[in-house]
Amino acid sequence: MTGTNPTDQIRAAAELLRALATAASTDETGRPTARWYFTEHGRHDSGYLYAANPTGPGARILRGGSSGPHGRGLRPHLAARHGEYIAAMDPTVGFALAAWLDSAVEDAGQVGPDPHALAVARQILDQETER
Incomplete structure (x- = not known):
């Protein structure tokens, strides 16, 4: 403490x-990333958070979880206002x-x-x- x-x-x-x-x-493979960025998608003012990779394609760093009785998950998503803030920080x-x-x-x-x-x-x- x-x-x-x-x-x-x-x-x-x-x-x-x-x-x-x-x-x-x-990223999850241990490759270094550069800036994070947020990309909107769909019609629900949401999107995905990515980490740019200085030596190759970026990696999605937002992961979804499973929900429901059969473990069927929703696609990972993040409200735009939250994703943009996280990317800025x-x-x-x-x-x-x-x-x-x-x-x-x-x-x-x-x-x-x-x-x-x-x-x-x-x-x-x-x-x-x-x-």
Whole structure:
């Protein structure tokens, strides 16, 4: 568990976010991916989330599940508003946020913790933020 020291919380959030972004930056076969993108389909304002592959075709990273009494699943889909947001917050953004948090840790030693960096860190660590 992360302590209550704000600098430690920011540092731990940067490490966690970097680990999550690293894990999410490959497809199911282990190939590296680049940016994520969302493609709408059908008539229901929904679509699929993909990870671009810098060396080949992109891979769908949204998977559907089975439902119903016979295990027949619905086609995987995602509401457009959710898919577009997820695509905008892909692993490249995670790496950039982790770097910003690293910078905030350095600054915290000299000027104190940035309250915005601390709020982001606590959300990443799923901790209660001060109101």
